[in-house]
Amino acid sequence: MLFTNWLEDKSKIILFDGAMGTQLMNRDLEPGKIPDLLNIENPEVVKKVLASYYDAGSDMVQTCTFSSNVVSLNRHNISNLYQKINVEAINNIKAILPSEENLIVGDIGPSGEFRPPVGNASGDMWKAGFQKQAKILAPGIDLWHIETISDLQEMSAAIQGIKEVSEKPIIASMTYRKTKTRGFFTIMGDSVETCVTKLEEEKVDVIGTNCTLGSDQMIELIKELVNLTDIPISAKPNAGQPRLSGGNTLYDQPVEDYVNDIGQMIDLGVKIVGGCCGTTPTHIRKIRTLIDSR
Amino acid sequence: MDTEEIYREMANSIVSLDQEKAVHLANQALDESMDLLQVIEKGFGEGIRKVGDLWDEGEFFLPELMSGAQIMEKAVDIITPGLQSSGSERQSSGKVLLATIEGDIHSIGKTIVATMLKANGFQVVDLGTDVKAEKIVDEAIKGDIDIIGVSTLLTTTMVNQKKVIDLLNQKNIRNKFKVIFGGAPVTQGWVDECGADGYAENAVESVKLVKELIQ
Structure with missing residues (x-):
């Protein structure tokens, strides 16, 4: 399988995609509306963003399904649409897939529900919600990206839910923040080391991290990660921190700085690179140039 | 003992x-x-x-x-x-109204702030999520509120935070309330642009901020 070959090829750096949500916002996504709904309501705009990343040089791009697990859709009172959204999300990405040399990644985002004492979620509830989504996406995708997860227990629930219905490779990306004195932790208190140990135990194919941190801070995190595991690592940082001006969300970090930081992460041993909030096809195109020039 | x-x-x-x-x-x-x-x-x-x-x-x-x-x-x-x-009462540190703004259903950050404020002696009126600016202002007037806290997680709905300030200005009652913002995308720049009174990075900071503003 192509993805496994890429992982085994020591010289290959895999280029993932950039942001979906912030790209759709720039195309007048209604405030508060979940981007995933556009798979049904405005598939052309979703296809445009997906295609823009393949065009920019992404080896693989993920489906517009970040919030389309059943628990998350339920919070928006549209869980009845979970089949339709996920089916159309596959149709949309397949319609613009440029070649067999490009892969489709099934995107699985957080449920938005926390376990006690913070909220009322349970492992079974999470697992069932992810599994329903995974069943629909499974036939149409090449691999999984579970991302932006801040609770290791939720990550485990997602991995187990997926593994029961699919044998395709999994990238498991946690999101960390930097504490004042103790390094990187998830907001639920999982350290990088705890996460790596658990994810190795769960036998994921790639250990990843995305969102929350800008590219400069993510370099520090990657330094920790590479020392903790031999499993390939994926990094999708934000394009710095957002700033709102005149109703528009702006990411001020120069693209060159971002790409330079990604270059440092590759030097540290990161296998898969891409971007999260605020990144654009321009970021991806410049990372493509960087990778190809190495 | x-x-x-x-x-x-x-x-x-x-x-x-x-x-x-x-x-x-x-x-x-x-x-x-x-x-x-x-x-x-x-x-x-x-x-x-x-x-x-x-x-x-x-x-x-x-x-x-x-x-x-x-x-x-x-x-x-x-x-x-x-x-x-015993006839004595825990002195309320002040009355705070909290709401996640119109368009945004994220409640967790706001709930944590509410819990921490209550634990620190504030009376908290929590209007929930996806609340229109008009309702926030009406309830603040009705509830004799000291501080209005407006939360958002999404950068797309962040613009609606400003509506609360605009509305208070329109009604000429901006000086009756302190208005604070919360949520991951909020920065000092946004607070300044909107003319709000402050923001906090997290629930612990929000308690400090509210204490400062209420003095």
Whole structure:
């Protein structure tokens, strides 16, 4: 399988995609509306963003399904649409897939529900919600990206839910923040080391991290990660921190700085690179140039 | 055990997230007719402040922060009837209205802020999520609110935070309320642009901010 070959090829750096949500916002996504709904309501705009990343040089791009697990859709009172959204999300990405040399990644985002004492979620509830989504996406995708997860227990629930219905490779990306004195932790208190140990135990194919941190801070995190595991690592940082001006969300970090930081992460041993909030096809195109020039 | 020692035990019960012990000590305070205001201020209140510090230092995370605040609330609930019957009341630190703005259904950050504010002696009116600016302003007027807190997680709905300030200005009542913003994308720049009174990075900071503004 192509993805496994890429992982085994020591010289290959895999280029993932950039942001979906912030790209759709720039195309007048209604405030508060979940981007995933556009798979049904405005598939052309979703296809445009997906295609823009393949065009920019992404080896693989993920489906517009970040919030389309059943628990998350339920919070928006549209869980009845979970089949339709996920089916159309596959149709949309397949319609613009440029070649067999490009892969489709099934995107699985957080449920938005926390376990006690913070909220009322349970492992079974999470697992069932992810599994329903995974069943629909499974036939149409090449691999999984579970991302932006801040609770290791939720990550485990997602991995187990997926593994029961699919044998395709999994990238498991946690999101960390930097504490004042103790390094990187998830907001639920999982350290990088705890996460790596658990994810190795769960036998994921790639250990990843995305969102929350800008590219400069993510370099520090990657330094920790590479020392903790031999499993390939994926990094999708934000394009710095957002700033709102005149109703528009702006990411001020120069693209060159971002790409330079990604270059440092590759030097540290990161296998898969891409971007999260605020990144654009321009970021991806410049990372493509960087990778190809190495 | 002398009184100071009991206060320390009370604080410790919150910091060690020991609900059973906190409940026991709250009942003991009632049985022994202790000065209940001091029990809250020097005992349990000291504990929740320490929980906040530990969060700030990165020793505690969301589960510990929420547990600590919930145990604090339980202890205060036990003591409150005793306070009322003795004719004294825990002095409210102020009235805060919280809401997640129109278009945004994210509640967790706001709920944590509400829990921490209550644990620190503020009266909190929580309007929930996806709340229109008009409703926030109406309820603030009705509820004789000191501080309006508007939350958002999404950069797409962040623009709606400003509507609250605009509306207060239109009604010429901007000076009657302090308005604070919360949520991951909020920055000082956004606060300045909107003319809000402040923002906090997290629930612990929000307690400090509200205390400062209410003085």
